[in-house]
Amino acid sequence: MANSKKPVIEMRSITKRFLDVTANKNINFTLSPGEICALLGENGAGKTTLMNILFGYYSCDEGDIYIKGEKVKLSSPKDAISRGVGMIHQHFTLVPSQTVLENIIVGTDSEKGIFLNLKSAKAKLLQLQERFGLQVDPEAKVWTLAVGEKQKVEILKALYRNVDILIMDEPTAVLAPSETIELFKTLKSLAKEGRSIIFISHKLNEVMEISDRIVILRNGEVAAEKKTSETNTKELANLMVGREILERIKRKEVAPGKSVLEIDNLTVINDKGLEAVKKVNMIVRENEILGIAGVSGNGQRELSEVLFGLREPVTGSIKVNGKPVKTGSPVSAIQLGIGRVPEDRIETGLMMDLSVEENLILESHISPNFHNKGLINFKNIHHFSDVLIEEYNIKTAGRNAEVKSLSGGNLQKLILARELDGKPIIVVASQPTRGLDVGAMEYIHQRMLEEKERGAAVVLISEDLDEIFTLSDRIIVMYEGEVMGDVPIEKATREQIGLLMCGVKK
Numbered sequence: 001m002a003n004s005k006k007p008v009i010e011m012r013s014i015t016k017r018f019l020d021v022t023a024n025k026n027i028n029f030t031l032s033p034g035e036i037c038a039l040l041g042e043n044g045a046g047k048t049t050l051m052n053i054l055f056g057y058y059s060c061d062e063g064d065i066y067i068k069g070e071k072v073k074l075s076s077p078k079d080a081i082s083r084g085v086g087m088i089h090q091h092f093t094l095v096p097s098q099t100v101l102e103n104i105i106v107g108t109d110s111e112k113g114i115f116l117n118l119k120s121a122k123a124k125l126l127q128l129q130e131r132f133g134l135q136v137d138p139e140a141k142v143w144t145l146a147v148g149e150k151q152k153v154e155i156l157k158a159l160y161r162n163v164d165i166l167i168m169d170e171p172t173a174v175l176a177p178s179e180t181i182e183l184f185k186t187l188k189s190l191a192k193e194g195r196s197i198i199f200i201s202h203k204l205n206e207v208m209e210i211s212d213r214i215v216i217l218r219n220g221e222v223a224a225e226k227k228t229s230e231t232n233t234k235e236l237a238n239l240m241v242g243r244e245i246l247e248r249i250k251r252k253e254v255a256p257g258k259s260v261l262e263i264d265n266l267t268v269i270n271d272k273g274l275e276a277v278k279k280v281n282m283i284v285r286e287n288e289i290l291g292i293a294g295v296s297g298n299g300q301r302e303l304s305e306v307l308f309g310l311r312e313p314v315t316g317s318i319k320v321n322g323k324p325v326k327t328g329s330p331v332s333a334i335q336l337g338i339g340r341v342p343e344d345r346i347e348t349g350l351m352m353d354l355s356v357e358e359n360l361i362l363e364s365h366i367s368p369n370f371h372n373k374g375l376i377n378f379k380n381i382h383h384f385s386d387v388l389i390e391e392y393n394i395k396t397a398g399r400n401a402e403v404k405s406l407s408g409g410n411l412q413k414l415i416l417a418r419e420l421d422g423k424p425i426i427v428v429a430s431q432p433t434r435g436l437d438v439g440a441m442e443y444i445h446q447r448m449l450e451e452k453e454r455g456a457a458v459v460l461i462s463e464d465l466d467e468i469f470t471l472s473d474r475i476i477v478m479y480e481g482e483v484m485g486d487v488p489i490e491k492a493t494r495e496q497i498g499l500l501m502c503g504v505k506k
């Protein structure tokens, strides 16, 4: 709001290169006190890189940074924090076995003293919680918290260090709608107190709701800058992608075929030893997309882990085309033709130290296509990789680039390319478009519909109701580990699905 005030942040002519990629080109960026500025751009546009520079995590090759009017050289996040800049990454950095309070005071003066300090630290924490409405039990162990609560702890940790400029990199990607509403309340109250926020998101509606100003990056450059009150989601999408986004995908009606995946009486225990999936039955047919809706933490993750072969159920069975699946075996899942798109791409989907190509052939390297009389057929492998990179528009320096150099959204595209290319009989996709820009999301939605038209049985697990309604033929809602209803798309309404998600049966 306070655009006329002197800026708290000025980044001037910032350029950052990684080998052959220029991630940021001559970028100018300013931030005013009390302002919420959104940073928007396609996957790989350079948003995270720019913020990592402001947070002292990367140094820039060219350009200057001014914080509160003073030219600074940031050689580490510690420098940034001491100048009041905090960053909350999408992947949290908390220690699960410690309490909320312990996590918050680690590395601060309160930690160094004795018992007494812990008391005053707690008092300070409670005060902050009160002031910003961030309720979490200071004595709770972090591993017992839901994602939204962990994020609150990260915010409290920054506030505890007197941060007045907060960078949030895709904070809502992992939140349920109700958690997002709460986060927005917090951000607004922070801004009201004069703190400034940089907010990165691919969700254009959210950006419209929360920001005062929007900066759009394209290919590492500032493509546009808009006052939020003077733009709309359609214009933003165009500015980001440089072309019209149709937001309309072609959906052919195909009649579902025979049942392919049968889940019978499945009960699964989670890491905390509690029943996360309770006596669940479901079938999925050929040419059908079954959408599994639900607020995060209602058993969807554990269900998908069983289907991926990563977790053993305590009771129940899974059959693919009538054949029982050997549970707890990823290899068996792959051999039976299950394409697996896990929610957590870094931990379970990819080998971060390997190249793009090695990751693309991770599950298909034994294919006869890639061998020639005992010799590896590199020509075919290279061709295969190049085609997938092109087809899925994976932004990378090339097939030999290390996977860890890819941006968040491009990692997701890589997994989708690998899994869908094998023409699986069943596709289990967990939050397949989380973190993807609007253009990439459109492409993935179209691809999933094509999988179904080709004959695949698709299980789509998503917290995004728009996505569920766009793609599903049938919707199941999971609530506290149970199936709350099985509704064909023609009969489903948002209101009814929303109520089922809260555990309310009509």
Ligand SMILES: Nc1ncnc2c1ncn2[C@@H]1O[C@H](COP(=O)(O)OP(=O)(O)OP(=O)(O)O)[C@@H](O)[C@H]1O
Pocket (backbone or CB within 6 Å): 018, 019, 021, 022, 023, 041, 042, 043, 044, 045, 046, 047, 048, 049, 050, 395, 396, 404, 405, 406, 407, 408, 409, 410, 435
């Ligand atoms: N450590 C690195 N080494 C090499 N290249 C990198 C590195 N970090 C980022 N890049 C490259 O810089 C470009 C910008 O990446 P960045 O992570 O900033 O994108 P982003 O806008 O945050 O995208 P997303 O929305 O997918 O998170 C990409 O092409 C990426 O591959």
Ligand SMILES: [Mg+2]
Pocket (backbone or CB within 6 Å): 047, 048, 049, 169, 407, 408, 409
């Ligand atoms: Mg990013």
